[in-house]
Amino acid sequence: MSRRSWVRPLIAMGLVAVTAVVSACGTSGPGETSGGALKIWALEDPVLNKIEQKSIDSFKAGGGNASLETFGNDPYKQRLRVAIGSPQAPDLFFNWGGGNLKEYVDAGKVADLTAVLDENKAAKDKFIPSVLDGAKLDGKNYGVPMRGMQPVLLFFNKKVFTEAGAQPPKTWDELLTLVDTFKAKGITPIALAGTQAWTELMWAEYVLDRFAGHEVFKNIRDKGPEGWKDPAVVGAMSKLKELIDRGGFGNAFASVGYDAGGASTILAQGKAAMHLMGSWEYTNQLDQSPDFVKNGDLGWIEFPSIPGGKGDPSNLVGNVSNFYSATADSKNLDAAKKFVTTTLHEDSYIEALIEAGDVPPVVGAEEKLKKSAHPDYASDIYKMVLDSKNFQLSWDQDLPADKATFMLTQLQEFFLGKVSPQQFVDAVAAR
Amino acid sequence: MSSQRPSAWYAVPAFAFFALFAALPMILVIYLSFTAWDGLGTPQLNGGENWSRLLDDSEARASVWRTLLLMVMSWLVQTPIALLVGVWAAGKQRSRAVLSSIFFLPLLLSTAAIALLWQALLEPNFGAFVGGPLFLGDPDIALYTVVLVISWQFIPFHTLLYQGAARAVPPSLYEAATLDGATRVGKFLHITLPQLRYTIVTSSVLMLVGSLTTFDTVLILTNGGPGTATRILPLHMYITGFSGFEMGYASAIAVVLVVLGTALSIAVMRWSGFRSMSSQQEGS
Incomplete structure (x- = not known):
């Protein structure tokens, strides 16, 4: 084959490619008319x-x-x-x-x-x-x-609590004691959907808020590394580590998913006693385990306070x-x-x-909420939000995407015990 | 001009397709790997910043090792099973045909279905192995679980390759061997295996390059977890690009994947003598 015979097809190939690219970009044309x-x-x-x-x-x-x-x-x-x-x-x-x-x-x-x-x-x-x-x-x-509004609440199984003669935790120490109580009965103290890092993030958010106060996170968001290096962050993460090491979340959480319903179902079936989740968990339970909700076994409270901590117990985190x-x-x-x-x-x-x-x-939605299908729950959430001193947006939404993604990965390693509180802080501060 | 061969015009559609969907994106990715781009606005050139970061990134290095481990393990698990089952299934007996069609079932399932199926099966509270090992929850065994799931998914395909190739081996070879008093094992080692040489190469290239770029199964099955235990390089690229929106850095990882994949398939071809493609049969 002569050299010439290659030239024209090559040019044609180039033209086809260019036309295709141009026409692909050009499809945006019609949408631009104003007043549509x-x-x-x-x-x-x-x-x-x-x-x-x-x-x-x-x-x-x-x-x-x-x-x-x-x-x-x-x-x-x-x-x-x-x-x-x-x-x-x-x-x-x-x-x-x-x-x-x-x-x-x-x-x-x-x-x-x-x-x-x-x-x-x-x-x-x-x-x-x-x-x-x-x-x-x-x-x-x-x-x-x-x-x-979707604040994060601590949901619990009332039946499991009654059978164990326990009260829902008001303080961190009560929470730790409850971990031992439920473990002794062969019940996972806290359900956690660990395949999805945002469920673990809810714990980190609340523990930091209760332990160190909500300004610490504002500093992290606005100042980055300097905010992370606040000693209170390591302190809060150490508290959380104590809960993890004590077996608060059992040992299987790393392969439990939220979307697949794993964590919610073990709470409804009484295999787990508590579950920290966004307020949508109520409708989710109503959909997946209707009897559990209708029998009045699903309870909810605000996150426990940490004695000596700086955060106001009325503070909320979640989707504002x-x-x-x-x-x-x-x-x-x-x-x-x-x-x-x-x-x-x-x-x-x-x-x-x-x-x-x-x-x-x-x-002014109180009256309307009282007439709603689930008046107790809706009114409770409404009151919690109105009474809260601070309502912190979930960190993964409040930090830039690249920082949030890195932090979530480190957090999963932290929950698996692969990274210590100090290593977690060092890693996220270095970004 | 030769009238014996088709004109070069015939290649236009194929080359245009390749240029548009392979070459052009690759050039764009190489360009992007030298920029900082969060998906908003326009990419800003930042020199070799992504590349020097890649050299220092311990997470990227760890995911390269995980990818290589996944690749080697998948090959080691899949090749012997696919080879033996394929040769066995090449027999003409009716029972083999029936059993083979059962073995090939995973071929009919989509990747998403397979991943969700295994995820449900291995769920620690409601799955089939409650109280057993945490197949997807233990960072030390999760990667091996992924290897098994991927193998389950792809062994049927490779079995099919071997079945077809084994059926193409001329019966005269086996007849001659039988006359010479060869045993079953001897026939397998000295006739079947050499005759399947190029099928082994093809299947290995598909397996190695396939597991280098495997993504969908792992994304759905573990999303790289627990922690980062199964975060292989393609997934690291995806998470960096589409969760962290660091498109420039993700592009640098993509370039590494392209280079690794190409190098790997060239190496296998060279090493195996695949390119000469001579027939193993006498008389052709």
């Missing part, structure tokens, strides 16, 4: 998505135009990252507030909603201020709460709420602002959230 439907992205949830769709329908009835797209947890985070600077970006996007939102704000991708919230006092005043602050950065509001934020480059920014200030505090939306078992982030 408001594109809203949220996390997939079979119950809540229906309510969110309803709020969109009512927005449409009022002359607006909007559509909802939903994604599972990890795909959502990845998709949002990639899409947010592109023409495919949504106009409004679901987020967790805090450091997770800060990354987008710092990149100049999020619209400032302070002015529009101030203009719409009726909407702004309806939200619990501390929750609204969950999406406030440098004094500016970047998000409006759109789902229920979820927020809608508007993208700065949105062609529909005005419509987006209108949507967040008109639909999210409407009575019909709040009532639908309550009906679905959520505890809405609005003031």
Whole structure:
């Protein structure tokens, strides 16, 4: 074959490749026309998505135009990252507030909603201020709460406690004593879904808060290494190690998963006595083990206090709420602002959230919660949040993604006993 | 111009496909490995920072060792079983055909199904081995559990390769050996094995490169846990890139994977004489 005969096919190959790349990039064209439907992205949830769709329908009835797209947890985070600077970006996007939102704000991708919230006092005043602050950065509001509040609570099996003649722990020492009590009876004291690091993180968060106070974490977030090197962090992690070494979580936790239902089921079946989990655990148990909840065997309390610790026993950690934020480059920014200030505090939306078992982030919801399907539970959570001195957003959402990912890995090694409290602190401080 | 061979134009679709879906992404990954990029904004060139970090990263080094261990273990477990079962299944008896189709069942299951199945089976409170070893929960044995699950998944495929190849061995060879008084074992060692030489090479390359880049099964089965006990290199890359959003650093890890994979398959080809591809049969 002569040399010439190769040249043209080669050029053709190059052309095909280039055209394909160009046409792939070019598909973004049609979406750019302004005045189109408001594109809203949220996390997939079979119950809540229906309510969110309803709020969109009512927005449409009022002359607006909007559509909802939903994604599972990890795909959502990845998709949002990639899409947010592109023409495919949504106009409004679901987020967790805090450091997770800060990354987008710092990149100049999020619209400032302070002015529009101030203009719409009726909407702004309806939200619990501390929750609204969950999406406030440098004094500016970047998000409006759109789902229920989800603090982390210590759930327990009342039947198991009664049979052991024990009381739910009010202090750390009581918790340690209970570990011995249940171990002696062959019951795993605390259920822990250790395949997922965020379940272990809940323990680290509460122990640090109770032992050292909530400012310590604020320092970690704002100052990084210097914050981690506070001696109180090693102190708190040593407390936690004491609980792990005492067998508080049994020895099988490392292969128990939360999504697969492992941890929740051993609590419901009485194979474990306690379970530290987000408030969604109630609806989860109701769904998976309905009899356990209906017989009144599922109990819940706030995390025990640590004697001599600096943290206020009313402090909470968890998901403060979820927020809608508007993208700065949105062609529909005005419509987006209108949507967040008109639909999210409407009575019909709040009532639908309550009906679905959520505890809405609005003031004056006591009466409505009393009439809900699970009045005791919902009212308890509502009161806990209102009474809390501080409501710390989960660390994995409050730290930048790269730091959070590294910390979660180190935490899993810590729970397995591969890393000492000091080594844990040294490792995360070095990042 | 030769009219005997197809024109080079025939290669255009294949080359265009390769350029677009293999070469171009690879070039982009090499570029990204010299940048800092969190997925937001535009990648910023940062010199060799990712690469010097990679040299110091003990977690990356540990995951390379885990990957190599997984690779060698998978090969050691899968090859003898697949070879023996494949040769056995090559027989024409009806019972063998029935049993073979049962052995091949895992081939019909998707990776996700297999991983979830084994995860449920090995669950410490509700699985099939309650009170037994913590197959997925003990950092010292979790990697071996992963090897067994991957082997369970892929042995049928390799068995199929060996079955096909063993059936292609000319019966005349065995007949001659029988006349010479060779035993079953002797026939296997001196006829079947040499005749299957290139199938062994093909299957080994698939196994070695496959386990170097295996990802989905481990992601679903253990997500690299407990702790980092099963965090192999591809998973380390995924977690760095898509949980930590350090796309530049993850790209550097990806380049290492590409280089390791290519080097490995070239090495196996060279060492085994696969490239000459001469037939083992007389008269051809």
